[in-house]
Amino acid sequence: MSVNMAVDFGGVKMQNPINTAAGTFGYGWQFQNFFDVSKLGAITTKGCAAEPWPGNPAPRMAEVRGGMINSVGLQNPGVRAFAEESGPWLNQLSKDGCQVICQVCGHSTPEYVRALELFDELCPWAAGFEINVSCPNIAAGGAACGSTPEGAGEVMRACRKVTDRPLFVKMAPANVVDVARALEAEGADGLSIINSIQGMAIDVNTRRSRVAKPKGGLSGPLCHPIAVRMVWEVAQAVDLPINGVGGVMTGEDAAEFILAGATCVSVGMANFVDPTASLRIAGELEQWAESQGVSDINELVGAFEC
Amino acid sequence: MSVNMAVDFGGVKMQNPINTAAGTFGYGWQFQNFFDVSKLGAITTKGCAAEPWPGNPAPRMAEVRGGMINSVGLQNPGVRAFAEESGPWLNQLSKDGCQVICQVCGHSTPEYVRALELFDELCPWAAGFEINVSCPNIAAGGAACGSTPEGAGEVMRACRKVTDRPLFVKMAPANVVDVARALEAEGADGLSIINSIQGMAIDVNTRRSRVAKPKGGLSGPLCHPIAVRMVWEVAQAVDLPINGVGGVMTGEDAAEFILAGATCVSVGMANFVDPTASLRIAGELEQWAESQGVSDINELVGAFEC
Amino acid sequence: MHDFEVVSNDKIADGIYSIVISAPKLATMLEPGQFVNIAVPGVSANLLRVPLSYAKADPEAGTVEIWYAVVGEGTRNLSLMEPGSTSNLLGPGGHGWRVPEGAGRALLVAGGIGVPPILGAATILSQMGVAFDVCLGAASASKIVGVDELCALGAESVSISTDDGTAGTCGFCTDPAAALLAKGGYDYVASCGPAPMMKKVAQAAADAGVYCEVSLERMMSCGFGACNTCNVETVDGMKGACMCGPVFDASKVVVF
Amino acid sequence: MHDFEVVSNDKIADGIYSIVISAPKLATMLEPGQFVNIAVPGVSANLLRVPLSYAKADPEAGTVEIWYAVVGEGTRNLSLMEPGSTSNLLGPGGHGWRVPEGAGRALLVAGGIGVPPILGAATILSQMGVAFDVCLGAASASKIVGVDELCALGAESVSISTDDGTAGTCGFCTDPAAALLAKGGYDYVASCGPAPMMKKVAQAAADAGVYCEVSLERMMSCGFGACNTCNVETVDGMKGACMCGPVFDASKVVVF
């Protein structure tokens, strides 16, 4: 029996629920030699700001049990360079059936607005935009801003005026219900839950952080049960569609998010372990949906029984 | 070279910094056939309330990548039965050099006070008490209460009036800096950071939670980088001694907590994997301290360089 | 804690393995129905030990035999242990079957991988000289284990049921068990298998007025009374399966 | 992505192993100084691949040889791979050494496990007919690898330094390297080793006015340009080591 896998994520029509997590999938084309990226439901591109950001010094990554910690600090070439270098490839990708969601970064509300204006102008092929108010690795415009209803709400309100295209918000793993309510009130079209979790890893010989700054962002399987919980909490509280992000390594992980209430699911760290992971997971998710005896994956969204 | 390993945790004089996490070490005597428990710095006993609690139905545990999720729900026999059954053994343990910290539970401020009064009366051998305002598995008196400065502060204020013995608070992994400041203001003698993290694990075939309730508490290595970060944040903000809890499996894990600012460190899930883990970790921590060329472990508390 | 060395580790049925370990002291200590909690080596995302009943112990050879189904990572890694490799286990854990004094005839009901503790019960019965019948259920013929052993221990009858009818009667072993109990003549019932099965057996035993014990499975974190995760709801309150069980008086069990 | 099979996997020095893998297509593609990113099997708490340079490739035999130090879980698990076992790798990654046209004489400076890419550099030099000297440093005599290979590739001199004086000169290999560079006659320097070592070599080369390349190590999450974790700070901004390196023009590197 074949199952309809197409979902509508806040106005972005995806051929299946598999998306990629910003910052773990480059600008998409880095994966073109590994598999046919156009088979995915959507990809989310690495966050870009209006102007280029250098990011943090090395080391930017350390492995921890059950995942990794990163301190990239949103290095990006700025929207203009991004649109020029990656635009043609992404335009073609969207024509081939895979939606492109572009992530938007800033240090302040005006910076978010400026970046989004540039995206709106230079990226006509983008199906929607994801506003990142939750980077654990930057001082302003990062997790601190995204952890309060006021901070996140203010950015959303200003961005809502810039474009009619679908606007999503990448949320920090804190205070999710209150922040989600504020974002719903400000007109967000959907929520990506969660960004990486702030953590620390110390080298006990040098007594220094194993990454560039004292704190970094945790990704990988260790995030998964926490992210599923947050998706479920938010799904109970607001009517917005949710993109489940955190530790998805298998189709079962993706299925947990769907059951908890996510409409689509993003693959992050798994892309590093196996560059073809996202496509494999899309297939595993479909198999699971078949095993559940439904004709439409949407019947399984939020089907967790408690 | 021999290193002084003795520490003073808020008035509890420990022969070394190794403690055990409440709920993972029973009442201590469960480990007596595995090793000489009196060699530890302290043990913290499973939380007890004034009256017995039945806890949650089965299943109460599931393994997840990098740890486990539990839904015990603070099953306990009540302070009276605890003091009667375990008191003599714990009294002897404290005479043998290992301090005993008793954890106190309640669903409301009056219940905490009542439990603490009973502990104060019936457990003269207890070196101090740890107030658990952060159980992820109970509706009232749990993580929701412990996540706000007001909630945690109110419990602390009332408990402070009951006893002059050292009072510690087991904190939820949320809003730690604000809550820690409130607890300091209310006279806490030290902080245990962190309790298990709320998470969810869904069986994708039955579509039900893998534990008794939708949410459970996450323990194990997956907590560790998050807990280290929270210990460091709180150590910057308050002057209270800290007990680092979360994912300590090795001496290095304990050392990370010490460097981040913890005076002592509790071993939790590792006790299940290897019942002798706490003693092994005490030894590994001492070896590390020796390798650092200090004469006193206290020189390493907070010695993280950033 | 006992160190052990693997003597052999072989597939004995579809998805089911038998591991024989050398652990001389343990072999003299185990009582039928008790369990051990094994540390399975291999750097692993799963950290906890695997609790397993034992099927046979040979105090003279110093060996213990365990039958296990490969269901997840822990048991899969266990199946990869080569003869000669070593690890450690905790145990004996809990307490086993308590056959009533003076029992004349017993019924044993095992489902799926519930056979190992039932072999233990058969061992006691045969030592005590108590006659017994066995009802054994499995998903399929390829998953049946223990019939030879049960016969060797003196089972007077072994009736087999499979879910798919590939061996014995098609259906659940609870039906022949209920039929035997209704006929009468039993003083003791011991059962191990899936929870719904044990519940039905307990009901049939209660209906027949026969004392019944069940060996319950719970998710165990420690296996020695320290964590409270292995709770069984009984008429006397919550009891830990690892210390008060795994064998329980079925009439006291509220949730199987 | 290339599947590979392990041909051999042996200890060649204290804590250092050589693994030979069969990966015919890869063997024809690799250029000296490039790296591969290996999936190490085994259920593991560490998930990411292990990036490793290659020491030798034999396009005819279809094999690639890699030398690696066991420093953590990934490399420890790699050392457990038996001949005949299989896995996969990504690569070739990045770009390798760019020996300037018309170079007459080169100096190669390798420290610790920096030898493999230096073997690659020696291979190109010998193919190009460029004379070269080698300065090789190690913590101790027991950790020296590659001297035979470097001589076989035509090194005119190999000067060895050890931190503990158990072989060659006691001290760092940067001292003989600086001395040789000061004497003059070099057109190219290639170096791989600990960051402080490469920094010193780069400085000595700059002082002598010789073009110098370094092979830098960074923590890599993906190895193919998708994650931005392998950044190298250069005078032209942040550059990813996996795509713009691992070999860099030393004069452009701000942080080694």
Ligand SMILES: Cc1cc2nc3c(=O)[nH]c(=O)nc-3n(C[C@H](O)[C@H](O)[C@H](O)COP(=O)(O)OP(=O)(O)OC[C@H]3O[C@@H](n4cnc5c(N)ncnc54)[C@H](O)[C@@H]3O)c2cc1C
């Ligand atoms: C006292 C006791 C005796 C047991 N005796 C045997 C035996 O003789 N032979 C045998 O094959 N199995 C026995 N089991 C079950 C065995 O412990 C589990 O199958 C095993 O722990 C699964 O581990 P895993 O890592 O392979 O699977 P996981 O990946 O952890 O889980 C796979 C599946 O098994 C279930 N499971 C895991 N652990 C347990 C557990 N402790 N109890 C119940 N279900 C569990 C999970 O819910 C899941 O559905 C016994 C369990 C207990 C508590």
Ligand SMILES: Cc1cc2nc3c(=O)[nH]c(=O)nc-3n(C[C@H](O)[C@H](O)[C@H](O)COP(=O)(O)OP(=O)(O)OC[C@H]3O[C@@H](n4cnc5c(N)ncnc54)[C@H](O)[C@@H]3O)c2cc1C
């Ligand atoms: C392009 C490149 C080529 C390399 N070539 C070789 C080689 O030919 N032979 C060789 O032995 N090693 C080489 N390395 C280093 C090798 O990748 C690491 O030693 C290995 O990844 C460690 O993995 P682990 O899991 O064993 O150790 P972990 O437990 O992950 O780490 C142990 C120690 O190694 C360090 N480390 C881990 N990964 C890296 C990394 N990617 N770069 C730098 N340091 C790291 C950690 O900081 C830590 O101090 C190379 C690295 C890069 C980036």
Ligand SMILES: Cc1cc2nc3c(=O)[nH]c(=O)nc-3n(C[C@H](O)[C@H](O)[C@H](O)COP(=O)(O)O)c2cc1C
């Ligand atoms: C190297 C790296 C870079 C990341 N960059 C971004 C980013 O630019 N924007 C963002 O919102 N999240 C970023 N993230 C977080 C991921 O998008 C994702 O939320 C997180 O990793 C959890 O998912 P995972 O466990 O599947 O990786 C990054 C994560 C990693 C590992």
Ligand SMILES: Cc1cc2nc3c(=O)[nH]c(=O)nc-3n(C[C@H](O)[C@H](O)[C@H](O)COP(=O)(O)O)c2cc1C
């Ligand atoms: C089975 C189990 C029971 C627990 N019971 C309690 C408890 O009664 N009180 C408490 O404060 N924490 C309890 N915890 C949390 C631990 O004390 C500890 O904070 C947490 O497990 C993180 O540490 P770990 O990763 O070392 O296990 C329990 C944890 C587990 C796994």
Ligand code: FES
């Ligand atoms: S398994 Fe820990 S108390 Fe029973």
Ligand code: FES
């Ligand atoms: S390792 Fe991912 S971009 Fe270089």
